[in-house]
Each structure stands twice: as structure tokens, then as C-alpha cells.
Amino acid sequence: ASVVEEHVSEMVGTEREYEEYADVDWDNLGFGLVRTDYMFATKSYREGNFQEGCLSRYGNIELNPAAGILNYGQGLIEGMKAYRGEDGRILLFRPELNAMRMKEGAERMCMHSPSVQQFMEGVKQTVLANRRWVPPPGKGSLYLRPLLFGSGPSLGVSAALEYTFLVFGSPVQNYFKEGTGALNLYVEEVIPRAYRGGTGAVKAISNYGPVLEAMRRAKARGFSDVLYLDAETKKNIEEVSASNIFLVKGNTIVTPATNGTILGGITRKSVIEIALDLGYKVEERNVPVEELKEAEEVFCTGTATGVASVGSITFHNSRIEYNVGDGIVTQQLRSMLVGIQTGSIQDTKDWVLQI
Numbered sequence: 001a002s003v004v005e006e007h008v009s010e011m012v013g014t015e016r017e018y019e020e021y022a023d024v025d026w027d028n029l030g031f032g033l034v035r036t037d038y039m040f041a042t043k044s045y046r047e048g049n050f051q052e053g054c055l056s057r058y059g060n061i062e063l064n065p066a067a068g069i070l071n072y073g074q075g076l077i078e079g080m081k082a083y084r085g086e087d088g089r090i091l092l093f094r095p096e097l098n099a100m101r102m103k104e105g106a107e108r109m110c111m112h113s114p115s116v117q118q119f120m121e122g123v124k125q126t127v128l129a130n131r132r133w134v135p136p137p138g139k140g141s142l143y144l145r146p147l148l149f150g151s152g153p154s155l156g157v158s159a160a161l162e163y164t165f166l167v168f169g170s171p172v173q174n175y176f177k178e179g180t181g182a183l184n185l186y187v188e189e190v191i192p193r194a195y196r197g198g199t200g201a202v203k204a205i206s207n208y209g210p211v212l213e214a215m216r217r218a219k220a221r222g223f224s225d226v227l228y229l230d231a232e233t234k235k236n237i238e239e240v241s242a243s244n245i246f247l248v249k250g251n252t253i254v255t256p257a258t259n260g261t262i263l264g265g266i267t268r269k270s271v272i273e274i275a276l277d278l279g280y281k282v283e284e285r286n287v288p289v290e291e292l293k294e295a296e297e298v299f300c301t302g303t304a305t306g307v308a309s310v311g312s313i314t315f316h317n318s319r320i321e322y323n324v325g326d327g328i329v330t331q332q333l334r335s336m337l338v339g340i341q342t343g344s345i346q347d348t349k350d351w352v353l354q355i
């Protein structure tokens with residue numbers, strides 16, 4: 001899929017905003033930023049509570065050069081998606097889990113955090129104000145990016161006294177340039193993603209910059225993404241740059257346990273619950289890199305990624321190939337998840353929120 005870069009919304013402020021759909025080439029969406037109409041923002045007071053917050057036109061923001069985010073990396077991201085169902089309803093998937101994860105991350109990073117209600121309010125307002133950017137059914141989703149960052153100044157190393165919670169969105173389709181095709185992963189043996197006691201388990205912005213070089217090298221060699229090993233022993237697999245990983249071995253599904261260095265993905269959690277419902281056995285534990293040879297299927301999960309089949313993993317220059325295509329376990333789990341998210345499969349678990 002081609003990437004739609006910086007789609008300029010020349011229609012902002014006109015009656016066009018009330019149209020059902022924005023002027024987007026829905027068949028050619030990738031994961032590039034498409035500018036929408038509005039964003040939501042609120043700031044915290046010194047004692048840590050957040051103000052009510054409001055929508056403004058999507059655009060650049062002003063920051064104090066001494067802001068905590070710019071100087072000391074106090075920042076968290078979230079990722080969630082709003083889907084348009086066949087019946088026109090707009091649905092969010094387990095949004096309160098994102099709100100809670102942001103709160104946990106904020107504690108780890110010494111930041112104020114919005115309450116679950118304030119988080120939900122910001123997300124809902126952003127989706128409703130940008131509803132014409134929610135793609136038609138089957139054409140993708142409105143990806144939402146809630147941000148929390150230190151906006152107050154700190155010169156010496158210290159936690160900022162003021163934080164900004166901001167939500168923006170962009171219509172997206174497939175995260176990888178492979179589209180719905182299988183991914184070819186490369187096991188990175190030098191650069192770790194996370195370490196014990198670090199921030200691997202929270203969505204700190206500082207988890208991403210340090211792996212860009214590993215990604216750049218792997219992509220230059222034709223791989224889709226990188227699979228990281230644990231920093232301590234370099235013996236166990238952990239996760240991919242922006243997704244969790246699963247192995248399918250017969251009726252058993254295996255994934256690395258969230259032991260503090262792995263991000264507890266909401267798609268990961270949901271896929272585990274779906275797999276258990278479907279009668280699979282799920283093992284969350286250490287997964288030695290050698291075990292990759294024993295799997296029939298491998299897949300990645302993430303909000304941005306969805307459930308993506310892995311076609312091969314290269315480790316020590318040897319390439320392991322996996323089953324991809326129709327009728328496989330990955331496919332079954334993906335259809336269940338997407339069905340629930342888009343409202344075509346009945347939501348018996350109260351996972352979906354209509355807004």
C-alpha cells in the first residue's frame with residue numbers, strides 16, 4: 001500500500017467537516033500521517049489534576065525549550081483504533097485498558113496522569129470531531145495517538161511540574177509495507193530493546209528511538225522488522241519493535257511472559273483470551289530463541305500491527321520459514337479479533353465501546 005503523506009485538509013472550517021467522509025483515497029492508505037481536523041489537549045495543575053481540556057484545530061504546538069519532554073524524555077504514547085462498523089457505528093476497542101496503561105506508565109516516569117474518565121473523554125471528543133476521517137468499513141481505522149508529556153520547564157534533572165495530555169488521530173490501513181503479506185523478521189543480537197528495571201513494560205517514547213538503528217539495518221537488508229532478545233542472556237526472544245510475538249505449536253500458543261521488559265499489548269492480551277476461548281492452550285513464559293525452529297506458525301500482534309503473519313525469521317544467518325495463508329491458526333485468531341473490533345462478531349465480553 002502506498003503511503004499518504006501529510007494530506008492537507010484544505011476543507012477545514014467549511015461545511016465539508018459535516019460530510020460523512022473526508023476526501024481520502026481509502027484504497028491506498030498505509031500508515032503515514034494524514035492530517036485530520038481537530039486534536040484534544042489539556043494540561044495538569046501543579047498538584048497533578050488535569051484541567052477540563054478542549055478541542056482545537058489540528059496543528060503545531062508550542063513548547064518551552066526547557067520542557068521536560070525535550071530535555072529529559074518524560075513522554076508516553078498510546079495507540080488505539082476507532083473502527084466504523086457495517087452499520088455505521090463507530091467503535092473503540094477496550095479503551096479503558098489504554099487509559100490504565102498510561103496511568104501505570106506515568107507512575108514509572110514520575111509524571112502526572114489524566115484520570116481514566118479524562119482519558120476517555122479526550123479520546124471520544126477526538127474521534128467525534130474527526131468522524132469523517134474514520135475509514136469506511138473494511139478500509140482501515142482511525143488510529144488514535146494519545147500523548148502524555150512533561151510540558152513544564154526543568155533545567156536540572158527533575159520531573160516537570162506541568163504535563164500535557166494530547167490526543168490526535170490519523171486514518172490508517174496496514175502498518176507494514178508488506179500490507180497483509182507475511183513479515184520477514186531478523187533476530188537482533190547486539191542492540192537490546194529493554195532491560196530489567198528499565199521502561200520496556202510501559203509505552204515510554206524512549207523505548208523507540210534507541211532501536212531505530214537496528215531497524216534501519218534490518219530494513220536495508222530487506223527484512224520487515226527486528227525481533228529483540230533479552231538484554232541479560234541474549235537467549236530468549238522478547239518482542240518486535242512495535243508488536244508482541246506468538247508461536248503456534250500444535251494446539252499450544254506460546255508467547256514471552258510480560259516480566260517487566262515486554263510491553264503488555266492490549267492486542268496481545270485479547271488474542272490470549274480469544275485463543276483460550278477457542279480451546280487452545282496458552283503458555284506465557286521464557287521463549288528460547290532456538291524454540292523458533294519448533295513452531296509451525298509465528299505471528300505478531302499490536303494495535304498498529306493487528307495480527308500479522310510471520311513468513312520467516314532469520315537468526316545467525318539461518319532462515320526459518322513458517323506456514324502462512326488460509327486455514328491456519330493465525331488466520332482464525334485474526335478473524336475473531338477483527339470481527340469483534342469492527343462489530344461483525346457479537347461482543348460477548350464487553351470489549352467494544354460505541355461512541
Ligand code: COI
Pocket residue numbers: 077078079080242243302303304305
Ligand atoms: C501501537 O501498536 O499502537 C503502537 O503504539 C506501536 C507503535 C509504536 C506504532
